[in-house]
Amino acid sequence: MSQITEEIRASASELYRGNEICQEKSKFLLKEVGLPNGLLPMDDMEECGYVKDTGFVWLISKKKTEHKFKMISKLVQYSNEVTAYVEQNKIKKLTGVKAKELLMWVTISEIYVDEPSTGEIHFKTPAGLSRTFPVDAFVVDEPVKNNSDPVNKVEDAAAAAPAVEVKEV
Template sequence: MSLVTEQLKANAEFYQGDDICQEKTKLLLKEVGLPNGLLPLHDIIECGIVRETGFVWLKQKKSITHKFEKIGKLVTYATEVTAVVEPGKIKKLTGVKTKELLVWVSLSDIYLDDPPTGKITFQTPAGLYRSFPCSAFEVEETKHDKEENKEVKEVKAAANSETKESKLVRSQQRPYS
């Protein structure tokens, strides 16, 4: 049974199609400060995020198994992956399993270690966990990705500048006497 309902979709930023969903997935990972290669999904049908709660879902045509070469780990992604995201964390993760020895184990949480040590930790519902270098989950950005990132940084800088200017104007305003 799917966790994604029509009511949930109505309250979400909702996208369909592999190209836009790939782009939005990488952008979301960047927004929350997680490695951009953490969700190497293929043929994504739809994705969405409810900004108020951080609930995210990704649906793909078929489940895939991906090997993270730098750490030699196999991870399987179901046709539907759901989670709640916040800065530096993915919680209540469903649809993702990793192979440990001969057993597939569900993952429930992913988070950056605090203080930042360049490590990312994966946790199971039973509380077992493993940490790896964040670099193992980074994917080389294409020229197109770098241009988009430059645009995102420029938009954020402009928004920051406007916020600073409005604070400065407010601080210079005198209250009525």
């Protein structure tokens, strides 16, 4: 059963639909709160939302996603619905994310960077166990758009418009 109700959607500061815009906005939000942009690499996203007042964030995809972070050889599974509360340098009350440790899947409930200068990111389980990895393992390169051409700006805006539903409060 989904945690995302119509009441939550109605209270959203930002609400987007469509994979391309959700990919862009989820990476942007992670960077804004001081976390690596590749932390939530979900496939085929249908919806993402953010309630700024509470920090509540959700990502909904068509199906669960398994992703291997190659730099650290870690397999992570994302449910088709991931929810969390974000604040500066931290994700807490995370649902829908599991990491493979030895032969079992372990639920991840909190992710934080204690000091961005250390280059380390920490992952905690509901039982309080934690692992630390280099932040670089979760950063993805973002394509650079050529925004110097006014024609490209208009085409980019027109292409993105149908897939976007933005609600500002």
